[in-house]
Amino acid sequence: MSDVDRFEAFVHRFQDMVYATAFRLLGRPADAEDVAQTVFLRAFERFDQIGDSPAAPGWLKTVTTNLCLNHLSRHRSRWRLFSELGRDGDEGETTSFESTIAAAAPADELDKADTQHAVEQALGRLPEHQRVPLVLYHYEDKSYQEIAGLLGVSLGKVKTDIHRGREALKNYVTAHE
Amino acid sequence: MNERDLEDLVDRGLKAVPPPRAPRTLLPAVMRAIRVAAERPWYARPWVTWPATWRVASAMAVLLLLAGTALVLPAAQPYVAPGLAWGQEFLAPAAHVVSSVETLTAAVEIASRVIGQSVLGLLLALFVVMLTASVAIGAAIGRVALGGAYQS
Numbered sequence: 123m124s125d126v127d128r129f130e131a132f133v134h135r136f137q138d139m140v141y142a143t144a145f146r147l148l149g150r151p152a153d154a155e156d157v158a159q160t161v162f163l164r165a166f167e168r169f170d171q172i173g174d175s176p177a178a179p180g181w182l183k184t185v186t187t188n189l190c191l192n193h194l195s196r197h198r199s200r201w202r203l204f205s206e207l208g209r210d211g212d213e214g215e216t217t218s219f220e221s222t223i224a225a226a227a228p229a230d231e232l233d234k235a236d237t238q239h240a241v242e243q244a245l246g247r248l249p250e251h252q253r254v255p256l257v258l259y260h261y262e263d264k265s266y267q268e269i270a271g272l273l274g275v276s277l278g279k280v281k282t283d284i285h286r287g288r289e290a291l292k293n294y295v296t297a298h299e
Numbered sequence: 300m301n302e303r304d305l306e307d308l309v310d311r312g313l314k315a316v317p318p319p320r321a322p323r324t325l326l327p328a329v330m331r332a333i334r335v336a337a338e339r340p341w342y343a344r345p346w347v348t349w350p351a352t353w354r355v356a357s358a359m360a361v362l363l364l365l366a367g368t369a370l371v372l373p374a375a376q377p378y379v380a381p382g383l384a385w386g387q388e389f390l391a392p393a394a395h396v397v398s399s400v401e402t403l404t405a406a407v408e409i410a411s412r413v414i415g416q417s418v419l420g421l422l423l424a425l426f427v428v429m430l431t432a433s434v435a436i437g438a439a440i441g442r443v444a445l446g447g448a449y450q451s
Contacts, residue, residue, distance in 0.1 A: 126333065133329050141321035155325055162329045163336070167348055238316045245313070260313045285302065288309040292300075295312025 129169055132178075133162050139179065140186050146257045147190040149246040157189045187262060191272060194250060241294045252287035255280050362386040366404045370411070 140161050144154035164185060165172060172178045245253060255273065258264040266284075270277045300308070341349060349357070362383065369379045383401075 126330075126337070129333065130326070130330055133326055137321040137325055137329075138318060141325060142318035145319050151322070155322055155328075158321065158325055159329050159332065163332055166333050166336070167345060241312055242316050242319070245316075256309075256313075260310050285305075288305050291309055291312065292305065295309055295315075 125169065128173060129166055132165070132169070132173060136179065136182055137162075140182050143183055143186045143261070144190055146245065146261055147187065147254055148193065149248075149250070149253060153193060157186065157193060160189055161186050183262070187258070187272075191254075194254065198250075237294065241291065244291055244294045248287050248290060252283045252290070255284050256287040256291075259284055358386065358389065366401070370404060370408055 137158065141154055141158045144157040144161075145151060148154050148157065161182060165178075165182065172181050175181075245256070248256065255269045258269045258272065259266070264272070266277055266280050270280045273280070336344065342353075346354065346357070365379045365382050365386070369383075
């Protein structure tokens with residue numbers, strides 16, 4: 123089996139994991155596919171070292187996460203416009219954006235598959251400043267401190283944003299409980 | 300609902316969602332990009348993938364360029380010195396070569412300073428340059444004339 127064939131098998135094996143990580147962080151399929159492609163191009167440059175290594179999945183996830191965060195920081199000015207449109211200033215208030223998510227579907231009327239799809243869509247529609255730390259915490263098993271370091275924000279902001287993200291998703295996940 | 304219960308609830312709910320599958324277009328796009336990259340010559344690929352010999356040679360060339368810059372632009376020396384220091388550390392196995400380069404550049408710098416500060420030195424340098432140019436031009440003319448004479 124040639125190196126290219128081996129690499130093709132490597133991509134086939136890990137593409138879902140890489141794409142899922144990117145999609146959850148970025149919330150947009152096209153951007154997630156672009157990042158995933160870049161990740162595998164970098165993996166090809168180091169295929170001699172990581173091809174058969176048990177550390178390959180961890181390496182791929184780390185590179186994917188870093189590329190996604192770089193992508194988001196480059197486009198932050200655009201995303202900040204959308205996130206600040208619905209951002210509240212005081213504790214306890216529900217943002218207009220979160221209200222829109224909560225009102226979008228009566229979650230208790232959906233079956234299991236629909237509920238899971240609704241949760242996935244609700245996650246993707248969260249503002250970036252809530253979705254990214256939420257994904258890093260629940261899917262990437264990062265601590266609050268690690269997330270604050272990765273995003274360059276305070277620990278308090280991470281906790282607040284994660285809490286608000288959870289509140290926004292609560293209605294969707296309770297339908298499956 | 301307290302924060303811990305909310306965290307557990309959302310965690311269960313999120314992990315119950317099946318991970319999204321990669322689009323069918325991803326694998327072909329990656330392999331296409333790989334094949335395009337593989338067709339590029341080695342020097343058009345990222346530096347980290349170059350053969351070790353060429354990486355050392357290119358790093359040495361950069362060091363020499365920095366040393367030359369330090370000669371030509373004395374004002375740049377404070378900025379170049381850290382780079383030279385890094386280069387020394389990076390190329391420790393070839394430290395003796397770097398040391399020789401430093402010695403040579405220091406000697407050239409001293410010589411240029413001495414010559415440059417001397418009016419006679421400037422005139423001497425001008426004379427040498429003109430003499431060299433004259434010899435070169437004369438040789439070229441002679442080759443054409445004599446070469447034409449032999450061929451005729």
